[in-house]
Amino acid sequence: VPLPIASRWGDKVTDPLNNSYYRATANAWDTQPSFVGERDYDVAVIGGGFTGLSTALACAEKGLKVALFEAQSISFGASGRNGGQLIPGLRWSMREIDAEFGRERAQAIFDLAYGAVRRVNDRISQHGIDCDLKPGHLEAAYKPEHFADMQREADFLAREFGWNSEIVQPQGMGRHINGGGYHGGIYDSRGGHFHPLNYAVGLAQAALKAGVEIFEYSPVQRIDGDRVFAEQGKAKAQSILLAADNWMGDLDRELGGYTVPIMNYNIATAPLANADELLPSDAAIADSxxxxxxxxxxxxxxxxxxxxxxxxQTPPTDIAAFVRKHMVEVFPSLADTPIDYAWGGAVAVTMNRLPHLGRKGNVFFAHGFSGHGALVTTLAGELLAEAVTGTMERFDVFAHLPNRPFPGGRLFARPLATLGLLWYALRDRL
Structure with a gap:
């Protein structure tokens, strides 16, 4: 595995988990200065991932004076390390959402969650973001009963919400994947995949052009009323927008109790001569x-x-070996293929796996996208910008989703959550 290349971006602390393909192939980015002194803004955004960048950009487009504070480099966390899969919707199926909330609320949730596809595509087109955007996402059925459930959901989406996707029978899976032994799947041409770090860079560059002041390596130590205290200064802002995801508890202890971190790991092989044979449609694939x-x-x-x-949170001693065994289960022919990059990071997961948005006085927040945020985070940022300027209707659709903190407090929340997660993981093997 190549040596960590985080220093390419001028990172002050090299992260051994960020030896990623994305960092090695990132578009040019000029490191922004740290925050120093005292300044006044309309809006202070804390967090430089998809949510924070989208929030800052949307606020600036509304004519607000905006500062964005990032503790490390832009998109240092999950936004710059994820699988790059653009999966429409939320972690809940629309059947579950419809049954839980009724048709009127379900329609509003659908319009936002599935409309997020258009917002990301529009941002990429509007700002000319070079991020290897490709169409097509396939959900592959790990078990026959999973495929039956997928078909029911696809039929429901088409019938009740006009969202059409393709049901791929087991014998037709070879059009998308040759490997894995999957029992059918659902192909959505409006889903897709991209280079997440380059998307974040594009959002950051668009934000700078719109007038946002971005401060990297400027961790916020505390918030007091309308004051944001960084290491070397303080800022006054009428509204403070929190988009720190896994680090939310460092800013607001109560909000930190609504998520727990789950570690995910990725690898990138050397370029494959038979890549188009393995994945003929070039779709992103996630199993069930x-x-x-x-x-x-x-x-x-x-x-x-x-x-x-x-x-x-302790990473495997050898990330490449840890992930390789899962890859080889799907593609046995890659058992000896070189792994050029291996990296990892934490995903903030809520107890019900729905995003958590809300307001506490002049502080607005969005976090807990639960591994399903590559599309919805851009939308969430725009909802925060709407809320700051007094338009709450769409923001409230997500803010009224039921969320509660994990039980057990700071000491026991993670162990209790881990027990539950392990149980569901065990069910995969039964």
Whole structure:
């Protein structure tokens, strides 16, 4: 595995988990200065991932004076490390949402969650973001009963919400994947995949052009009323928008109790001569297990493969070996293929796996996208910008989703959550 290349971006601390293909192929980015002194803004955004960048950009487009504070480099966390899969919707099926909330609320949730596809595509087109965007996402059935459930959901989406996708019978899976022994799947042409870090860079560059002041390596130590205190200064802002995801508890202890971190790991192989044979349609693929495998081809024909969640934050001694065994279960022919990059990071997961948005006075927040945020985070940022300017209707659709903190407090929340997650992971094997 190549040496970590985080220093390419001027990172002050090299992260051994961020030896990623994305960092090695990132578009040019000029590191922004740290925050120093005292300044006044209309809006202070804390967090430089998809949510924070989208929030800052949307606020600036509304004519607000915006500062964005990032503790490390732009998109240092999950936004710059994820699998790059663009999966429409939320973690809940629309049948579950419809049954839980009724048709009127379900329609509003659908319009936002599935409309997020259009918002990401519009941002990429509007700002000319070079991020290897490709169409097509396939959910692959790990068990026959999973396929039956997928078909019911696809039929429901088409009938009740006009969202059409393709039901792929087991014998037709070879059009998309040759491997894995899957029992059919659902192909959605409006889903897809991209280079997530380059998307974030594009959002950041668009934000700078719109007038946002971005401050990297500027961790916020505390918030007091309308004041944001960084290491070397403080800012005053009428509204403060929290988009720190896994680090939310560092800013607001109560909000931190609504998520727990789950570690995910990815690898990128050397370029594959037979890449188009393995994945003929070039779609992103995620299987239906609770601890899922997810994979796709990069622009230069590497297999980017994620699999094997861990519920402890200590990484495997050898990330490449840890993920390889999952890859080889799907593609045995890759057993000896070189792994050029291996990396990992934490995903913030809520107890019900729905995003958590809300307001506490002049502080607005969005986090807990639960591994399903590559599309919805861009939308969430725009909802935060709407809320700050007094338009609450769409923001409230997500803010009224039921969320509650994990039981057990700071000491026991993670162990209790881990027990539950392990149970669901065990069901994959039964």
């Amino acid at each position: 297990r609770f601890v899922l495998n997810y994979f796709r081809l990069s622009a230069d024909k590497r297999l980017i493969f994620g699999g094997g969640e861990k519920y402890v």
